[in-house]
């Protein structure tokens with residue numbers, strides 16, 4: 036499983052948190068970073084998209100993180116994950132930069148996933164996504180990491 040993400044993360048707390056969850060995911064969620072694009076907002080998105088599309092493998096099933104995507108709850112994401120893995124063992128999640136994802140990425144994606152209606156900084160989306168993938172795997176495994184009980 037790969038995460039293709041715009042932005043160079045350095046070694047800050049977001050990276051530390053991302054790695055904490057990424058290494059729990061089986062197989063590990065590996066990170067590929069792309070530099071922020073330059074130019075007008077449209078040029079930025081197109082340049083970032085060109086780099087990401089060139090790095091995607093033809094047999095990868097692409098899940099674009101996008102505000103307009105599906106908004107499952109965590110058990111719903113677990114079901115989606117199982118379905119995506121039936122399509123391809125190679126999943127590639129994509130997170131855009133400050134301008135969001137270009138239409139070319141959304142067209143390449145087999146699925147669009149939203150983490151809710153709020154816009155999050157792209158560096159925070161990385162650990163949030165990694166934790167939810169890990170949680171989804173725990174749900175599919177029947178592990179008590181996810182406590183479904185509510186009042």
Ligand SMILES: C[S@@+](CC[C@H](N)C(=O)[O-])C[C@H]1O[C@@H](n2cnc3c(N)ncnc32)[C@H](O)[C@@H]1O
Pocket residue numbers: 099100101102129130131132133134135136148149150151152153154155156157160
């Ligand atoms: C700062 S946001 C970009 C905002 C941009 N104006 C847009 O509308 O897409 C950077 C990236 O983080 C991800 N992101 C931010 N909030 C998200 C959310 N609620 N759900 C899914 N992805 C999100 C997306 O991949 C987005 O391209």
